[in-house]
Amino acid sequence: MFGIIEDDRRLGYTGVRRGFVSSMTQFQQFTIEERVLWGDVDAAKIIFYGSYVRFFGIAETELFRAVGMPYGKVFDEMDIWLPRVHLECDFKRAAQLDDLLAVSVYVGKIGRTSMRLNFEVRRKGDDGKIEADLIATAHFVLVAAGRDDLKPVPVPEELRRALQPYTES
Secondary structure, rough: EEEEEOHHHHHHOEEEEEEEEOOOEEEEEEEEEOOOHHHHEEOOOOEOOOOHHHHHHHHHHHEEEEEEOOOHHHHHHEEEEEOOOEEEEOOOOOOOOOOOEEEEEEEEEOOEEEEEEEEEEEEEEEOEEEEOOEEEEEEEEOEEEEEEEEOOOOOOHHHHHHHHHHHHO
C-alpha cells in the first residue's frame, strides 16, 4: 500500500511525506518537490544527468532536518562528517524543463559506520497526482567519519533513532 502522510508543518517543512506499508515492514519515504529549472537541462531541454545529484542532495538535507538532525547539528554536536563514498543512479525516463519532480528518500540500511540512502524520482502531473512510473532511482552510501582525522566511526545512536521511521527493515 502506498499512501500520502500529512505534511509535517510543525517542523516548518511543507513538502510531502509518503509512506510505504507492507505486511512485513513499515517505513516512510520522505518526499520533496522540486521543479526542473533552466540550469538543470541541456540544449534539448532534457534534464542533465548531473542535475539529479542536486535534487538528491535537497531531499537528503530536508530528511535530516525533518527528523530533527539538520546537518549543522550532526556535524557540530556529534562531531562527525558524513561524506559520500558511493553514488549510483539508474535513469528510466527523461525529465524536462519545468517538470515538477517528486523526489523521495529513505534509509535502505544503517551499518556500523555507514548508511545507504535510496532515492526515487517521479513526475508530478498538472492534476497534482504523482505518476507511478519512475524517472530515476539512485542510492548514496555515506560513512560516518571523525572530523579530526576523517576515519570511520560508528553511526551515532541518536542519529539511528531519528532516522528509524524512514529506515527499511
